Amino acid sequence: MMGGARAILRKDLLIELRTKESVPAMVLFSVTVYVLFHFGLDRDSLDGELASGVLWVTLLLAAVIGVSRLFAAEREQGGIDGLLLAPVDRTSLFVAKAAALFLFLTAVELVAVPAFAVLLLGPGLGGALPELLVILALANLGVAAVGALVAALAAETRARELIVPLLLLPLLVPLLIACAQATEPLMRQDAGPEELGRWLGLLSLYDVVFVLLSVAVFDFLLED
């Protein structure tokens, strides 16, 4: 089973490396949104809950772009028939697409988070970096699972560009709550994790629920 998933993932990474359409766009979008927040909030530097909120809202909005484009290559080649004709089960397909999204998000964050630290974050990132990395990893997992599901739901819809943000963002609210709350104490002047266990617990719960759910229902999508 995993051989098929690996082949599909490899293909998606190759196409992204070749076209460079999703990841750079998401990075550019993030930095642009930081600038918008600077002007909108009229602030030079943020800390605590404001910083946490701005960072996570920006990352999730950028994720919408990635999700919209997750099946773009298939659409360009005339549809998902190619995937359906492959001797690959739907679970492998889900794993491949979710893994691709996870990797794209990670790549985006490698630039977008330091950019945030430079442009808007008052206190430095150094203090609580390991904790932040854990939060980012768990968040990416959740966004990848939900994102792959939403991408498949919207893949063949006429109104895809509308449906993806409207569907994805409410579904990400619990994840946003957990991440913003967990990150807030890491972005204070005297940075240090606070109640991290509670928020990581919520994040993990979210991840487990949505990974299991997506795997269970994916079979019913993309088939006729």
Next chain:
Amino acid sequence: MYSKGLVPLAAAAVVTITTALALVFFYAPNDADQGFVQKIFYIHVPMAIVALCGFVAGGVFAIRHLRSGDRSWDMRSYVAIHLSIILGLAVLITGAIWAKASWGHWWLWDEPVLVSFLVVFLLYCVYYPLRFSIEDPDRQARYSSVFAITAGAFVPLNFIAVRLAEKYTHPRVLSQTGGSMPGEMRLTFLVALLGVALLFVTLWKLELTAKHASMQLKRLRNRARVAA
């Protein structure tokens, strides 16, 4: 098929709601702090509970649809969700009216139930554009069911998250459920809850009957056209 028991159900709903109204206006005590306006509670909270049950039921019907392939389950799911969305809108509006009348603000962010409801409502509103942008009827039903199940699983997760995030600075305003409710309030509340629930099921059956009939009509017309 769906209209079995519709008339007695409708009658029961009418009776219960009338009773509830009578109780609300003549039996239940006026709240010491909030006065008469507090009585919105008797419609706001039951509607919220029934709407949430409706969403969950929509998810359960969707599971049955996917497992059996029988599109009538999708119909049941669609109508349950559709009615719950309308009820959800009413919940938000009555919640806002109550908040304004009691506390002077149209909206309260520190009321976790109301806030969770807003998020759930926003999510379920996407059901319509998703469903109706898919043309193939079989696929439409299948994708709608996947949505209903995903959203149904989301509802409890969302409530937990919002509840956890609530800062314990303001007293809980709207949630007088559970806790200590004097006898008269509890009775009125339960009757109101029953009334709203019966009304929901009645409307659900009614809409399913109407849809079923119009689908039969369309099928007969198609058959007549093909035969001609």
Next chain:
Amino acid sequence: MVEAAIELDNLQRRYGERVALAGVSVRVEEGQTLAVLGGNGAGKTTLLRVLAGLLRPHGGTVRVLGAELPAERWRLPAQVGYVGHEPLLYRELSGRENLRYHARLHGVGDARVEEMLGGVGMAGRADDPVRELSKGLIQRLAAARAVLHDPALLLLDEPRANLDPAAAELLEPLIGRGSGRTRVLVSHDVEGALAEADLSIGLKGGRTAAVGRELYR
């Protein structure tokens, strides 16, 4: 009795309330070529997609290569090669990369990819991105993709579209009668299709209108 490659009995397929296939019956033996003819909207492409496992049948019995549809659809992709209206190639990747991707999906080695590229005369342009290739070359790659995993059954929807006679001849041993595979062929070129078919069915309104060889004469 030897099991047929394809056995359809009253195959039905709906599109919502509309009927796409109203009862198609035919039996195709291993190695035979079936030509599917009919006007636009008669259900030819739908039939092909059901045989490919892309669409599930809504009624009747369907056995393809020993697999009972829809329950055993999962068995089909490994044994079926499909050349449809879309080439199913990723435009940003090269011919070689596309074929390698399909090879990995099917557990086939790179040597076979090179063999196919040579077989369709694409060795020279195998590294050009598909979006730079002409329709004829894309069609050749599509054919290569379809037979890469040595399928027992070929489903061909206008396989000679965009091909010049030389290219068509080049592909003959891969997807033509010369391949020895069981084939189902949909084509608007009635004469040509009948010439290379062992049997044919005509579809009208989703129904088998005629079975045989002498349909349009």
